[in-house]
Amino acid sequence: MTTPSAPPAPNAPFGSVFASTMVVAGWSDGEWEEPRLGPVEPFSLHPATHVLHYGSACFEGLKAHRGTDGVVRVFRLDAHVRRMRTSAEILMLPVPPAEMLTRMVLDVVAACLDEVPAAPGSLYLRPTLIGTVPNIGAAAVPSTRALLYVIASPVGDYFAGGVRPxxxxxxxxxxxxxxxxxxxxxxxxxxxxxxxxxxxxxxxxxxxxxxxxxxxxxxxxxxxxxxxxxxxxxxxxxxxxxxxxxxxxxxxxxxxxxxxxxxxxxxxxxxxxxxxxxxxxxxxxxxxxxxxxxxxxxxxxxxxxxxxxxxxxxxxxxxxxxxxxxxxxxxxxxxxxxxxxxxxx
Ligand SMILES: Cc1ncc(COP(=O)(O)O)c(C=O)c1O
The missing domain is CATH 3.20.10.10 (D-amino Acid Aminotransferase, subunit A, domain 2)
Structure with a gap:
């Protein structure tokens, strides 16, 4: 089912307004948790968290577009999932299973369907993976815990002023x-x-x-x-x-x-x-x-x-x-x- 509503793209700067729902999955002891959908809200991190010291983080940026027929479609999801898995592997972060990451992105879009702006706006999607073990001694070892989440942002033009050279x-x-x-x-x-x-x-x-x-x-x-x-x-x-x-x-x-x-x-x-x-x-x-x-x-x-x-x-x-x-x-x-x-x- 598609939704008829199509809010305009926000006037706020690209990426500074957030859609209502996010999805989160933790990783520890070599296992991924079942991803949980919920409202976008801050989470707390120990001051010694790996990502804050040793940069164990990667992310993706992709978009869901509302068609002229009202249908919302994600563009090149497979390619973005593939690239995120490559980034995770190179940074020694746990590599999220492709099906799980794909599902997480699609679940967020489905939960935020009413928030996808009409073209030329779109819903920008930001899957993010961070190392979360609290250990400032872990400079030379990978994080033994991680958090994968997907947030979304209704967006208009990235470059202010529309199409200009x-x-x-x-x-x-x-x-x-x-x-x-x-x-x-x-x-x-x-x-x-x-x-x-x-x-x-x-x-x-x-x-x-x-x-x-x-x-x-x-x-x-x-x-x-x-x-x-x-x-x-x-x-x-x-x-x-x-x-x-x-x-x-x-x-x-x-x-x-x-x-x-x-x-x-x-x-x-x-x-x-x-x-x-x-x-x-x-x-x-x-x-x-x-x-x-x-x-x-x-x-x-x-x-x-x-x-x-x-x-x-x-x-x-x-x-x-x-x-x-x-x-x-x-x-x-x-x-x-x-x-x-x-x-x-
Ligand atoms: C450094 C850099 N290069 C290139 C690109 C273009 O990549 P893509 O077309 O996958 O968005 C991006 C996009 O975010 C980027 O950050």
Whole structure:
């Protein structure tokens, strides 16, 4: 059964308003508890809790969209569950069984169906896994207890101002994070990118930093990077240094479906980008669950501003963005089986 109500997306900043229900499952002695649904409320942690000292945490970010037909569908749940399990494994946290994590996400969406905003809003879902053993001596051992939970947040646009061309500052010295952990969705990675990002915002008026240590392009603090023109979509090939975005994979797949030539380069360089940006039909974009597909209009390199193509929001970026958002809301077929409809049960 679907619900007819569709609240508007909140005006509050992305992720700062929460849906009513969460689901929680503890892990200890090698066993997961039965997940419990309940109201979103604070939980208490001992001051010695592992995650607070040794960073034993990973999370996911995915969305449930309300279709134009009123049906709520979760986008690419399998891919997000897979990535969370990879993150947990790399961080020596207990790996949640795929069926359990899948069920937890779907149960929260079902409990919050009335709270899923109409498009372009959506319900952002945040599965989180933390090490909870109270032991400040456990620096070199994994946590023997953990907590897995899923919260949800009705959201609108991630970038204030709607669809507008973003300004990216290029950081050619520092990586976003410790390179071999870039593919892990862990809080520590985000806090490492924060200093350079804040400085670029304040000093250069940039929206984001594109990390390209040694001149090799990685990604921004919260999205993957793509170069687009009327015939091509070009992006760095997957490696350990950056997050393997589900939106990146979705855009590349849709681009190939639409006849673009998809080029995943082992080394995409800042020189390649500068050369690219000088062509009139060049476009660039950021892909991510939160960012969707956001156009990049300007680059800042060594204090100089360069327009990407004409510096506006490119037609091909908009075309690919629409292919993705039409799929989200059930306006087009789902040939790749990416959508999971959710009913109130
Ligand atoms: C660092 C980083 N890179 C890339 C992405 C894009 O990933 P996805 O498309 O799976 O949301 C995100 C998204 O949250 C991110 O935080």
């Amino acid at each position: 973003l300004k990216l500052a290029l950081e050619t010295v520092r990586p976003r994070t410790t390179p071999q952990f870039g593919m892990v969705k862990s809080g520590a990675n985000y806090v490492m990118a924060l200093g350079p990002t804040m400085r670029a915002k304040q000093e250069l008026g940039a929206d984001q930093v594109l990390f390209a240590p040694g001149g090799i392009i990685q990604e921004t603090g919260a999205a993957n990077f793509l170069m687009i023109d009327p015939h091509h979509v070009i992006t760095p090939a997957l490696n350990e240094a950056f997050l393997h975005g589900v939106t990146r994979d979705s855009v590349l797949t849709l681009a190939a479906d639409l006849g673009y030539e998809v080029d995943q380069r082992d080394k995409l360089t800042v020189d390649d980008l500068v050369d690219w940006a000088s062509h009139n039909d060049a476009e660039a974009a950021l892909s991510g669950t939160a960012a969707v597909l956001a156009a990049v209009g300007t680059l800042v390199l060594d204090g100089e501003e360069l327009a990407v193509g004409t510096g506006g929001v490119g037609d091909h970026t908009l075309r690919l963005r629409k292919a993705l958002t039409d799929l989200h809301i059930g306006e087009t077929d789902d040939p790749h089986g990416w959508l999971t409809p959710v009913t109130s049960g």
